[in-house]
Amino acid sequence: MTGGRRRGAELELAILRAAAEELTASGYSGMTMDKVARRAGTNKNAIYRRWPQRAALGIAAYKYVADARTPSADTGTLRGDALELLRQANATWSSPRGAILRDLLAAAADEPALLELLREQVGGGALNAAWFALLGRAVARGEAPPEAVQPRVAALPMMLLRGEYALRGVPAVPDEVLVEIVDEIFLPLIRGRGLASPRPPSAD
Amino acid sequence: MTGGRRRGAELELAILRAAAEELTASGYSGMTMDKVARRAGTNKNAIYRRWPQRAALGIAAYKYVADARTPSADTGTLRGDALELLRQANATWSSPRGAILRDLLAAAADEPALLELLREQVGGGALNAAWFALLGRAVARGEAPPEAVQPRVAALPMMLLRGEYALRGVPAVPDEVLVEIVDEIFLPLIRGRGLASPRPPSAD
DNA sequence: CTCCTTGAGGTACGTTGCGTACCGTACCAG
DNA sequence: CTGGTACGGTACGCAACGTACCTCAAGGAG
Numbered sequence: 405m406t407g408g409r410r411r412g413a414e415l416e417l418a419i420l421r422a423a424a425e426e427l428t429a430s431g432y433s434g435m436t437m438d439k440v441a442r443r444a445g446t447n448k449n450a451i452y453r454r455w456p457q458r459a460a461l462g463i464a465a466y467k468y469v470a471d472a473r474t475p476s477a478d479t480g481t482l483r484g485d486a487l488e489l490l491r492q493a494n495a496t497w498s499s500p501r502g503a504i505l506r507d508l509l510a511a512a513a514d515e516p517a518l519l520e521l522l523r524e525q526v527g528g529g530a531l532n533a534a535w536f537a538l539l540g541r542a543v544a545r546g547e548a549p550p551e552a553v554q555p556r557v558a559a560l561p562m563m564l565l566r567g568e569y570a571l572r573g574v575p576a577v578p579d580e581v582l583v584e585i586v587d588e589i590f591l592p593l594i595r596g597r598g599l600a601s602p603r604p605p606s607a608d
Numbered sequence: 609m610t611g612g613r614r615r616g617a618e619l620e621l622a623i624l625r626a627a628a629e630e631l632t633a634s635g636y637s638g639m640t641m642d643k644v645a646r647r648a649g650t651n652k653n654a655i656y657r658r659w660p661q662r663a664a665l666g667i668a669a670y671k672y673v674a675d676a677r678t679p680s681a682d683t684g685t686l687r688g689d690a691l692e693l694l695r696q697a698n699a700t701w702s703s704p705r706g707a708i709l710r711d712l713l714a715a716a717a718d719e720p721a722l723l724e725l726l727r728e729q730v731g732g733g734a735l736n737a738a739w740f741a742l743l744g745r746a747v748a749r750g751e752a753p754p755e756a757v758q759p760r761v762a763a764l765p766m767m768l769l770r771g772e773y774a775l776r777g778v779p780a781v782p783d784e785v786l787v788e789i790v791d792e793i794f795l796p797l798i799r800g801r802g803l804a805s806p807r808p809p810s811a812d
Numbered sequence: 813c814t815c816c817t818t819g820a821g822g823t824a825c826g827t828t829g830c831g832t833a834c835c836g837t838a839c840c841a842g
Numbered sequence: 843c844t845g846g847t848a849c850g851g852t853a854c855g856c857a858a859c860g861t862a863c864c865t866c867a868a869g870g871a872g
Contacts, residue, residue, distance in 0.1 A: 409838055409849060436829065447850055448831080458830070503717060509774070510714045513707050523775060556792045563771030567763075570713070570770040571727060588760045593797045613820055613867055640858065651821060652860080662859070 410446075419444045419451055423465035431500055432462050432507035459511040463521050466508060482542040486590055489534060490561055490582045498576060502569065532558060542594070552594045561590050614650075623648045623655055627669035636666050636711035663715040667725050670712060686746040690794055693738060694765055694786045701773070710773070736762060746798070756798045765794050 422444035512518035626648035
C-alpha cells in the first residue's frame with residue numbers, strides 16, 4: 405500500500421524517469437519500451453498514450469536527462485573562449501551521451517516534428533547565442549573585426565566538431581583536434597591574416 | 609539457360625549489387641536481408657556466409673556504391689572547383705543517401721572493425737585527394753598561398769557539409785548553403801583577406 | 813565415368829522488439 | 843451511487859535479424 409494507482413502527471417514523471425534511467429544505463433537501443441514500462445511499474449499502454457512512438461519517448465527522456473548546461477565563459481581571449489566552448493561541447497557529447505544523441509538523430513530522421521525537437525536540444529538557441537556572445541566580446545576587445553559577427557562564422561567551430569563526430573563513430577574527439585580547429589581555421593578566418601602557419605601563433 | 613548456379617565471386621557480386629540497390633533505394637533501414645536476398649536471386653544463407661551481420665553488408669554495399677564516384681573537376685577557378693566538388697558531394701549524398709551514413713555509423717558503433725572500415729570509406733582517399741588537388745591547382749594559379757595546402761583546410765568544406773547533414777536530419781542541403789560555405793568561410797580563409805562581408809545585402 | 817566434397821538454394825524456425833487490441837478495474841466527478 | 847476516464851495486464855500481430863537443416867547442383871579426384 406505505498407499508494408493507489410498513479411495517474412496523470414505522477415505517472416508521466418515515473419515513466420520519464422524510468423526511460424531516462426534506461427537511456428543512460430543502456431543507451432537508446434537498450435531503452436526498450438517493455439523495459440521502461442517494467443521499470444516504471446506500469447505497462448506500454450500508459451507510455452503509448454503519451455508518446456506515440458519510441459523515438460518521441462527517447463527524445464523526451466533525453467531532454468529530461470539533459471543538464472541545465474550553462475555555457476558561456478569569458479576567459480579573456482578569443483582563443484580561450486573558443487577552446488572553452490569547444491571543450492565543453494566535446495565533454496558534454498562524449499561518452500554514452502554522444503551515442504545516444506546519434507541514435508536519436510537516426511531514429512527521428514523521418515519525423516520532422518521529432519527532428520525539430522531534437523535540433524532544439526542539440527544545436528539550439530543557447531549554444532548559438534554563446535558563440536555570438538563570444539564573437540561580440542572579441543570585437544569589443546579589438547580581437548576581431550565587426551564583420552566577423554556572422555551566423556556562419558559563429559556556427560563554424562561547432563560545425564567542424566559535428567563533422568568530426570560524423571567521421572569518428574565514437575565521440576571522443578581528442579583535444580588536439582579542437583586546438584587545430586581553433587588555431588588553423590577559426591582564428592585565421594576571423595583575424596583575416598591568412599594561413600601563415602599551421603601551428604599556434606608563436607608571438608603574434 | 610542464362611547459366612547454372614552461381615558461385616563464389618559471381619554470386620558475391622550479385623549480392624553486393626542487390627544490397628547497393630536496396631541501400632540507395634530505401635536507405636539502410638530499408639536494406640533488409642530478405643529483400644537483398646530476394647533481389648539477388650538467392651537467400652540469406654549465401655549472404656550470412658560472407659558477411660556475419662547486416663552492418664557488415666551495409667558497409668560493403670556502401671563502399672560498392674561509393675567507389676563509383678569519380679570526383680575531381682577543373683573549372684578554372686578555385687571558387688568554381690570548390691562549388692563543383694561540394695555540389696557533387698551534395699548530389700551524391702542526397703536523398704536517402706546521406707542518412708545511410710548516419711544509420712551505418714549508428715549500426716557499426718559497437719564494432720570497432722566495422723567502424724574502421726567505415727571511416728576509411730568516408731574520410732578516405734579519393735575525396736580528400738580531390739580537395740588537395742583543388743588546392744594545388746589554386747596555388748599554381750596564384751589564387752592561394754602555398755600555406756593553404758593543409759589537411760584541415762582541404763577537409764573544411766566537406767566537414768561543414770557533414771555538419772549540415774548532422775543538423776538537418778534530411779540531407780537536402782540547399783545550394784545557397786554551399787555557396788555560403790565557399791564564399792563566407794572557405795575563400796576568405798584561403799585568401800587571408802578576412803571577412804569583408806562576402807555578399808553584403810547592404811553596406812553593413 | 814563415378815564418387816565426393818563444397819557451397820548454393822529453400823524453407824522453416826527462434827527470438828527480439830515495436831506497436832495494437834481488448835478487457836477488467838481503480839480512481840474521480842457529479 | 844453512477845458513470846466516465848484512464849491505468850493495469852495480457853495477449854497478439856508483425857517485421858526483421860540471425861540460425862538450423864536439408865536438398866541438390868558443380869566441379870574436381872580417382
